[in-house]
Amino acid sequence: MSDLFVFIPLIIIVMLAGFIVIAMGKNSIRFVKVPHIRWFLTGYLSILIIVTVVFYFLPEDKFASIDPSELGAREPLQQEFRSTAHEGNLSETEHVYMKEKWEFSSEGKTVQVVSDSEAFDRGMVFAETKDSNDGKIEVIKYALRPTFKIDEDYEGFQVEFVDNKLKVIAPTQTSFEYPIFQNEFTITQFTGEQGGHVSIYDVLEIEVIHVRVPKGVELIGEVLYVND
Amino acid sequence: MYLTEVNTLQIIRKQYQFKLKAYVGAFTSLLVMQVTAILFSLGGTGGMSSSDGYLYISGTQYNGSIVIAFTMLWAFISSILITTKAYRNDDFTFVTNRFTSHVSNIYFLLAASIFGGITAMLSGYLLKLIAYLFYNYDAILVTEHAISSILVGATSTIFYILLFSALGYVIGVLVQLSKLFIILIPAFVIGNxxxxxxxxxxxxxxFNKVVHFYISESSILxxxxxxxxxxxxxxxxxxxxTNRMEVK
Structure with missing residues (x-):
């Protein structure tokens, strides 16, 4: 529907231009006649019909079906995702899944959380102290499942443990271009299909890192303790 | 009493058949308009981009909306053209009056709108197929393309095109009534x-309310x-x- 609004200024300008040209044309303007135009028209219509049939038989391995009504649904969930992480209940939350898990041995009394990324912020790493000191730091990465995943190779944040420092490594910058095959406004007007604006939250897995440290070990840095 | 009885319906049918042949050039311009619109649409009919700092996504929309818009323009301009004196005079090859001339014109515009509507609607699939075959995309997001939606889309496209035809036709007739409308109509539109x-x-x-009246209607019926x-x-x-105009 919004497509039509985009075209309205252009439509009005061309309509006026066409109107003026014809009206001022002293009645000499006629349709251009091309020999064998009927064959061209028949061929054109035939091609379009064949193309339409072929479209419905295309292999679907490249297609990711989207429901436009679901677009934008993840954006409000990300805040809830972080507050649930703060409460330590992520494992039971809908749309959230455990993406990766690491385990490191720790000997010191403190572990510093550092990152190579400016975008790394408070609210990404949540810490919890275990009931006992087993000398193991457990790191679990949870992700909010996107509306649809467009890049299967996108790993997201990674974690390393070096010199008693827990290092959160930002993913390398990647760009992803995709086409959206949408219906025309003359269809969406009646099907109620939305504009289909895909936001980053629809395709990106929002991640948080849950760190479980042995009793007596303190995490320092940009960390929020669960239920603190 | 005449040897040959003149039947209005027969005259309309003959004029309509004549116009389908005589105005076949209108379909040439339709073809040119639609191919031009398809070429314009090859780069996409819309786009969007979003980023979180690490992942940058950019989407390109493909559909036949631009082709439909161009077809509406074609209908509007063609309708004005068939009201011009050159085309009106063609009708006098037949035993005619203004009413039969108008009705046969309306039939022609209806036929042209049906052809234009169907081809405009299907051209969206041509664009999508070109994007699928020739652009190197790893994944394509697709909204539901039910086969029944082709019927809905083609019907509403035909009606939109007919609407523009009727608008062009009445404007063309107004100009034939008085050349003053050549100035008055653009002045009204631009002033408004x-x-x-x-x-x-x-x-x-x-204009927004007028457009909304049609495009906000969610029931096809x-x-x-x-x-x-x-x-x-x-x-x-x-x-x-035109009833108020002179015969020729």
Whole structure:
């Protein structure tokens, strides 16, 4: 529907231009006649019909079906995702899944959380102290499942443990271009299909890192303790 | 009593058949318009981008909306063209009056709109197939393309095109009534747009409301009723206006 609004200024300008040209044309303007135009028209219509049939038989391995009504649904969930992480209940939350898990041995009394990324912020790493000191730091990465995943190779944040420092490594910058095959406004007007604006939250897995440290070990840095 | 009885319906049918052949050039311009629109649409009919700092996504939309818009323009301009004196005079090859001439014109515009509507609607699939085959995309996001939606899309496209045809036709007739309308109509449209853009004076016709009246209708049946009533009014107005004109 919004497509039509985009075209309205252009439509009005061309309509006026066409109107003026014809009206001022002293009645000499006629349709251009091309020999064998009927064959061209028949061929054109035939091609379009064949193309339409072929479209419905295309292999679907490249297609990711989207429901436009679901677009934008993840954006409000990300805040809830972080507050649930703060409460330590992520494992039971809908749309959230455990993406990766690491385990490191720790000997010191403190572990510093550092990152190579400016975008790394408070609210990404949540810490919890275990009931006992087993000398193991457990790191679990949870992700909010996107509306649809467009890049299967996108790993997201990674974690390393070096010199008693827990290092959160930002993913390398990647760009992803995709086409959206949408219906025309003359269809969406009646099907109620939305504009289909895909936001980053629809395709990106929002991640948080849950760190479980042995009793007596303190995490320092940009960390929020669960239920603190 | 005459040797040959003149039947209005027969005259309309003959004129319509004649116009289908004589105005075949209109379909040439339709073909050119649609191919041009398809070429314009190859780069996408819309786009969007978003980023979180690490992942940058950019999407390109593909559909036949631009082709449909171009087809509406074609219908509008072609309708004006067939009201010009050169085309009106063609009708006098037959035993005719203004009414039969108008009705055969309306039939021609209906046939042209049906052809234009179907081809405009299907051209969206051509664009999508080109994007699928020739652009190197790893993944394609697709909204539901039900086969039944082709029927809905083609029907509403035909009605939109007919609406523009009727609008062009009545404007063309007005210009034939008086050349003053060549100035008055653009002045009205442009003046109204300026009034609409400003806030102090309300426009004579709120184009946004007019457009909304049609595009906000979510029921295909009600949309068809709205458009049918409008085109009936516009074509009737055209016939009524020309009744007051001289014969040739």
């Amino acid at each position: 747009l300026f009034l609409q853009a400003g806030e102090r004076v309300s426009p004579l016709v709120d 009600l949309f068809m009723v709205k458009v049918s009533v409008t085109i009936l009014v516009l074509f009737s107005l055209s016939i009524f206006i």
